[in-house]
Each structure stands twice: as structure tokens, then as C-alpha cells.
Amino acid sequence: MHNYLYVFVFLMSVAVVFGANILMSNMYGEGSHFLAGASIAKALVRRGHNVTSLISRAYDQRASDPQFSFMTFAIFEHRNKSTEEVRYAFKRFNTLAFFDPTRQIVELSPFLVNMSKDCRDVVTVHVVTMLTRLKDTDIIVMDISWPCAAVIRRVLERHPKTKVFLYHGGNNGFQEACYHGVPLVVFPLQGDQYDIGARVEKRGLGRQLDKIQLTADNIYEALNDVIIATIQTGVFGANIVMSNMYGEGSHFLAGASIAEALVRRGHNVTSLISRAYDQRASDPQFSYMKFVIFEHRNKSMEEVRYTFERFNTLAFVDPTRQIVELSPFLVNMSKDCRDIVTDESMLMRLKDTDTIVMDITWPCAAVIRRVLERKFHKDIKLVSLNPFTPQGMSIFMYGTSFNPSYQPEMGLGFTDTMTFSQRFLNTLQSVGFYILMKYKSLKNYMQLARDVGLDESRFDAWTFYKEFDLNLLSSDFSTEFSFPLNPNFIPVGGLTARPAKQLSEDLEKFMQSSGDDGVILFSLGTYFSEAVTRTKPEIAEMFATAFGRLPQKVIWQTKDAANLTLPCNVLTVPWVPQNDLLGHPKTRVFLYHGGNNGFQEACYHGVPLVVFPLQGDQYDIGARVEKRGIGRQLDKMHLTAENIYEALNDVIRDPRYARTAKQVSAIMNDQPLSPRDRAAHWIEHVIKYGGDYLRSKGPELSLVQYYMIDVLALYLTLFLIMLIFLFLVLRCGLSLLLRIVCGKTKQKKE
Numbered sequence: 076m077h078n079y080l081y082v083f084v085f086l087m088s089v090a091v092v093f094g095a096n097i098l099m100s101n102m103y104g105e106g107s108h109f110l111a112g113a114s115i116a117k118a119l120v121r122r123g124h125n126v127t128s129l130i131s132r133a134y135d136q137r138a139s140d141p142q143f144s145f146m147t148f149a150i151f152e153h154r155n156k157s158t159e160e161v162r163y164a165f166k167r168f169n170t171l172a173f174f175d176p177t178r179q180i181v182e183l184s185p186f187l188v189n190m191s192k193d194c195r196d197v198v199t200v201h202v203v204t205m206l207t208r209l210k211d212t213d214i215i216v217m218d219i220s221w222p223c224a225a226v227i228r229r230v231l232e233r234h235p236k237t238k239v240f241l242y243h244g245g246n247n248g249f250q251e252a253c254y255h256g257v258p259l260v261v262f263p264l265q266g267d268q269y270d271i272g273a274r275v276e277k278r279g280l281g282r283q284l285d286k287i288q289l290t291a292d293n294i295y296e297a298l299n300d301v302i303i304a305t306i307q308t309g310v311f312g313a314n315i316v317m318s319n320m321y322g323e324g325s326h327f328l329a330g331a332s333i334a335e336a337l338v339r340r341g342h343n344v345t346s347l348i349s350r351a352y353d354q355r356a357s358d359p360q361f362s363y364m365k366f367v368i369f370e371h372r373n374k375s376m377e378e379v380r381y382t383f384e385r386f387n388t389l390a391f392v393d394p395t396r397q398i399v400e401l402s403p404f405l406v407n408m409s410k411d412c413r414d415i416v417t418d419e420s421m422l423m424r425l426k427d428t429d430t431i432v433m434d435i436t437w438p439c440a441a442v443i444r445r446v447l448e449r450k451f452h453k454d455i456k457l458v459s460l461n462p463f464t465p466q467g468m469s470i471f472m473y474g475t476s477f478n479p480s481y482q483p484e485m486g487l488g489f490t491d492t493m494t495f496s497q498r499f500l501n502t503l504q505s506v507g508f509y510i511l512m513k514y515k516s517l518k519n520y521m522q523l524a525r526d527v528g529l530d531e532s533r534f535d536a537w538t539f540y541k542e543f544d545l546n547l548l549s550s551d552f553s554t555e556f557s558f559p560l561n562p563n564f565i566p567v568g569g570l571t572a573r574p575a576k577q578l579s580e581d582l583e584k585f586m587q588s589s590g591d592d593g594v595i596l597f598s599l600g601t602y603f604s605e606a607v608t609r610t611k612p613e614i615a616e617m618f619a620t621a622f623g624r625l626p627q628k629v630i631w632q633t634k635d636a637a638n639l640t641l642p643c644n645v646l647t648v649p650w651v652p653q654n655d656l657l658g659h660p661k662t663r664v665f666l667y668h669g670g671n672n673g674f675q676e677a678c679y680h681g682v683p684l685v686v687f688p689l690q691g692d693q694y695d696i697g698a699r700v701e702k703r704g705i706g707r708q709l710d711k712m713h714l715t716a717e718n719i720y721e722a723l724n725d726v727i728r729d730p731r732y733a734r735t736a737k738q739v740s741a742i743m744n745d746q747p748l749s750p751r752d753r754a755a756h757w758i759e760h761v762i763k764y765g766g767d768y769l770r771s772k773g774p775e776l777s778l779v780q781y782y783m784i785d786v787l788a789l790y791l792t793l794f795l796i797m798l799i800f801l802f803l804v805l806r807c808g809l810s811l812l813l814r815i816v817c818g819k820t821k822q823k824k825e
Contacts, residue, residue: 104130244268322348544766575658669693
């Protein structure tokens with residue numbers, strides 16, 4: 076062996092300048108390795124530190140040697156060998172000096188195995204005596220020839236006393252051990268104790284013993300195995316990529332809110348955006364994150380922006396036509412994904428990625444993740460963000476349960492109480508969405524995966540859920556219809572909602588001028604506002620007429636005010652600080668198109684709503700608003716100035732709407748974490764621990780298994796067999812009875 080010492084210093088707590096407790100682990104206490112470590116120990120003692128040397132019983136003469144009196148000694152025992160055998164192992168290795176190097180290396184293997192067994196003795200057999208003596212250790216100096224100190228360090232970093240909980244498997248003890256992070260060895264005796272044991276082993280929390288086949292050896296083996304296991308450490312400064320719909324619209328804003336919370340927690344966040352929306356990169360309000368901008372090879376920026384704008388101009392066609400128009404929109408997005416994953420310079424910019432947060436509208440991030448993992452040999456966590464109301468088939472595909480009998484599908488505007496015809500249409504809509512996702516949306520990504528050498532089956536609609544460690548839903552059960560969620564689905568509704576900031580001087584003056592009547596906020600968003608004023612100017616005139624009949628003042632977000640004839644109580648602005656206006660005490664009602672961000676912001680601030688749904692999940696927002704009693708819904712196909720006026724007047728005058736809205740706000744705000752912080756917390760959680768343990772096994776089952784069709788068929792078969800058996804028994808019994816009766820009658824006649 077080289078008589079050269081490499082020193083690894085492990086910091087076990089915040090280091091102190093004077094009087095640190097330092098442990099020297101230098102090859103059992105014999106030879107040049109020990110002497111090199113002792114030299115360092117002497118210098119440390121001169122500097123005022125306390126040094127303990129960990130040595131073998133085979134070399135305990137060091138403890139009584141006056142030249143090493145400056146330090147104390149911790150002597151460990153050998154459970155299955157004598158001190159002579161220990162000394163012989165060292166001497167025999169040194170007697171190989173005249174063998175060739177290959178033979179020396181071969182002989183080294185059993186020597187190292189013996190050393191690892193001695194380490195096991197230190198951290199298991201002598202856990203009470205040895206580790207209690209070492210519990211005050213601050214720093215360990217480890218000779219790399221014997222890496223045992225690394226294991227000792229991890230064991231000492233745990234609770235100074237409790238190393239494992241050996242018990243019968245009661246639920247209270249199980250929960251307490253999990254709370255304190257103590258590994259378990261379970262010895263089930265009855266009842267749910269067997270179930271606790273199964274959970275302990277499945278989750279990797281410890282081991283389970285079989286009471287029928289119990290021996291001293293398997294008790295020792297289980298305890299020994301559990302005690303030396305190391306614990307997982309935390310994570311700081313992760314590199315997280317946000318993929319939120321090219322960088323435009325409400326989807327981007329929801330993702331940016333999560334990004335802000337992650338940056339506050341010390342992570343590095345990069346947003347993946349299109350060149351068509353690169354103005355985000357220079358916007359001061361998003362300066363907390365970096366941007367990676369991707370190019371479009373076969374289309375101009377104007378074409379990209381027009382694709383989004385055209386889809387939004389379909390506001391006044393029927394919902395079926397809107398879904399049909401969605402198909403080429405999804406195909407175009409998959410082509411943009413191809414541009415990204417085949418761009419080597421882009422992949423290099425993303426090479427340090429640890430986690431990706433993906434808006435489900437654009438599944439490209441799932442492909443990017445697998446390409447990066449293969450190229451840079453790393454494990455990347457994937458988190459989905461659903462920016463809509465819960466779309467039934469979508470959340471089912473992402474791994475939670477869905478029942479169309481009471482969970483309304485997106486785009487229908489149904490509630491959780493449906494008639495037979497509505498349940499029929501709801502199921503049909505879900506099947507339609509599945510076909511759209513499987514054969515239009517995800518099919519393109521499967522083809523892309525195949526083209527870049529990935530396993531295309533990962534992106535099949537039926538197995539896609541396995542790609543995700545966590546799923547975030549932009550919904551809150553203060554307004555959402557109740558339904559069960561698997562543990563890997565976290566509601567984070569209200570991502571863009573926050574306490575209101577001070578308004579500009581002009582806006583504040585206008586708000587105050589409204590007096591006791593207050594203000595109506597009217598916004599159809601950037602795209603829908605233009606769709607109304609340019610393609611349906613008669614509808615804009617209906618709103619203006621209705622506003623003129625109301626005593627409230629109105630703030631109307633529009634860029635086309637010059638083309639409108641407006642009453643004197645209306646102020647038009649091209650952009651509004653929506654969240655801040657909703658949080659103003661003068662705001663009486665929010666009239667808008669039904670976007671999810673605006674819905675959550677209004678609920679957060681307790682403002683009643685009048686919803687004017689135009690497409691997608693906006694119909695579902697309208698249904699939730701009416702069912703929850705926080706406002707009214709307008710029908711775009713039967714719109715008049717009169718019903719606009721009537722709905723606004725009703726919501727403003729009837730105190731039930733404001734009262735219910737305030738109650739919803741109170742429920743929504745009565746949470747330990749804000750929605751963005753909740754999202755950030757769970758993202759951190761899956762970075763640390765992964766998401767496998769949160770994922771239900773339900774989606775892995777076939778439909779026959781999931782709905783227990785095979786079990787029900789068996790029960791039915793057994794029931795029919797039992798009925799047939801009873802029928803035959805009764806038949807035989809009746810036949811026998813008839814024979815007896817007939818026989819007696821015949822005898823009487825004779």
C-alpha cells in the first residue's frame with residue numbers, strides 16, 4: 076500500500092473556530108497511515124481542538140502509548156474474528172511484496188471485504204456503545220483506504236440515539252416513526268399490522284419479519300440492513316425550466332407566477348419561449364428568471380402570432396367547430412417542438428436542467444426531457460401544469476380517476492349534477508377528447524420521438540401518465556366541483572392572484588369618483604376584446620348600451636375605443652391591472668369572458684362575476700359561477716343589451732352574490748401556503764424524493780381490472796352456480812317428496 080494519506084473532511088454541523096470535536100479514522104491504528112493521521116491530530120490539538128482516534132482492538136496499544144497521549148481513543152471490537160486474525164490480515168497483505176502487481180490487486184479484494192465487515196460491526200453491533208461515544212463529533216478526517224467514516228458520518232447525522240424502530244406494526248407507531256424519519260423493522264402479529272408491514276417494504280422505509288419463520292439470524296439481518304442505510308439529503312439551487320405556451324397569454328402568466336416563487340426559494344428558473352414573443356425577455360416584471368428563446372425554421376413570427384390570434388377569433392362559432400379548428404393548431408405546435416429537439420445549440424443551453432414544468436397544452440417538454448436525459452445522462456423530473464378547469468379525460472390520462480357521471484368534461488358547461496342526456500353527451504365528449512389527444516396531438520409527438528430515437532410508447536395516450544412526477548391543477552375546491560384526486564395531483568388555483576397594489580393616480584381618481592355605486596370592470600382579454608369589437612361590433616354596442624343604463628362607472632379594457640359610441644360613465648383603457656382592480660374596495664362586479672386566471676383572481680378578492688363565455692373551458696367557468704352562486708352567465712348566441720343589463724343589475728343589487736363571493740374568498744385564503752408557494756413546495760418535494768410514491772397503480776390496470784369486471788363476472792358465475800345447485804336440490808327434494816306422498820296415497824287406496 077502507498078504510505079500516503081488522502082484526507083477527506085466531512086462537515087457534520089456548522090463548524091466552530093475553537094474546541095471542535097474531531098474524529099480521526101486512520102486504518103485501524105497501525106502503520107504509516109495511522110502515523111500520518113496522528114501528526115494532523117497533534118497539530119489540531121495544539122490549536123485547541125479535541126481529537127479522538129478510531130482504532131481496532133487489535134491495535135489498542137496505541138491508547139496507552141505516551142507519544143499519543145494528546146488524543147483520546149475510541150476502540151471498536153470485531154464480532155466474528157479474533158485480534159490475531161485482524162493483525163494477520165494486515166501482515167499477510169504486506170508479505171505479498173514480491174508478487175507481481177496483478178496478484179497483489181487480486182489479493183486486495185478479500186482484504187477490502189473484511190474491512191467493510193468491520194465497518195458493519197462499528198455502526199451496527201456497537202451502535203449503543205461506540206456511536207454514543209462519537210455522538211458529539213463535528214468533523215471526521217478519513218483515510219480513503221477505509222471509507223467506513225463516510226457511513227459513520229451518515230449514521231451520526233441521524234438522531235443521536237434512535238437508529239431503528241422494531242415493533243409489531245401498529246398504525247400510531249408507524250405514523251410517529253414516519254414523522255421523525257426513523258427506519259422500521261416490522262413484526263406483524265394481527266389485523267392491519269400485516270398491511271403496515273407491506274407499506275413499509277413497498278415504500279422502502281424498512282423491513283418486515285415473518286412471525287411464522289422467525290430466527291435470531293433473520294432478526295439480526297433485518298436490523299443490520301436497515302441501520303446502515305443512508306438517508307436522502309435536501310436539494311438547493313435546482314435548475315428548473317418552465318415551458319408555458321410559447322410565452323404569451325394567460326398560460327405564460329400562470330407559469331411565471333410559479334417561477335417567481337421558485338426563485339424566491341433559491342432556484343434558477345429559465346422560461347422557454349418563442350421568438351415571436353421575445354419581448355418577455357426584456358420585460359422588467361419577469362427579470363427574476365432567464366429566458367431561452369427558440370426559433371421557427373419554416374414560418375415567420377407573424378405566422379406564429381396569427382396562429383394564436385386566429386384561434387381566438389373563432390369565439391362566435393359553435394363549440395364543435397372550435398374543437399375541429401383545434402386540430403391543425405396542435406399539429407403546428409408539434410412541428411415547433413421538432414425544431415427545438417433537433418437544435419443542438421438549444422439542447423446545450425438546456426443541459427443543466429434538473430426539472431421541467433410543462434403546460435399540458437404543449438407536451439413538447441416531455442420529449443425535450445427524454446432527449447436531454449439521453450444526451451447528458453441525467454435524471455430530470457417532469458411536472459405538468461393544467462391551466463384550465465379540470466378536463467376529465469386529460470386528468471384521467473395524466474393518472475387520476477375520472478367518472479363522467481358527475482365530473483363534467485371541458486367545453487360543455489355542465490355541472491356535477493347532470494341529466495341522462497347530459498351524461499350521455501359528457502361521456503361522448505370525453506371519448507372525443509381521447510381520440511383527439513391520441514390520434515392528433517400525442518400521435519405527432521410519438522412520431523417525433525421515433526424520429527429522434529426515443530421510445531415512442533412513452534408518449535402513447537394510455538401510458539403518458541408515467542412520464543410525470545407531479546401534476547398541478549389550476550383549480551381550487553372553494554369553487555370547483557368536488558371529485559377525488561390521487562396524491563400526485565395538487566390543486567393550485569389562484570396562481571396569478573395576490574394582494575392588490577396601489578393603482579395609478581388616474582385610475583384611483585376614477586375609482587373614487589364612482590361614489591357608493593362603485594365600478595364595473597369589463598375585460599375580454601387581449602385577443603377576445605379585439606374579436607368582439609372588430610368581428611362583432613354590434614355586440615360591443617350592446618355592452619355600451621347596457622352600461623349607459625347603470626349608475627355604476629365602468630372600466631372597459633379595449634384597444635378599439637375609437638370605433639365605439641360610449642356613455643359618459645365608461646372609461647376605456649388598452650390594458651388594465653386586473654388583479655389590483657379586483658382587489659379595490661370600489662369594484663362591484665367583474666364582467667369578462669371566463670378565463671381561468673381571471674376567475675381565480677375574482678374569487679381570491681371576493682368579487683361577484685358576470686361571465687360571457689366564448690370558447691374552451693370558459694363555458695365551464697360560467698357553470699361554476701352560477702352553481703356556486705357567485706354570479707351569472709350570459710349566452711353569446713342569445714345576447715341582447717337587455718339581458719346584459721339585467722344580469723349586471725341582478726348581481727350588483729342582490730346581496731347574496733357578494734356574500735357568497737366573500738365566503739369563497741375566505742375559504743380560498745384560509746390556506747397555510749399561497750397557491751404559487753404550494754406549487755413551489757411540491758416541485759421541490761419531487762426534486763428531493765421523486766414522484767413514484769405518489770403515483771397510483773390504478774392507471775396501470777386494464778379496464779377489466781380497474782372496474783373489477785373479472786371479479787364481478789366470477790361472483791355472478793358463482794351466484795348462478797349456487798342458484799342452479801339450489802334449483803336441483805329443490806327439484807330432487809320435491810320429486811322425492813312427491814314419490815313419498817304418491818306412494819302413501821297408493822297404499823291407502825289398495
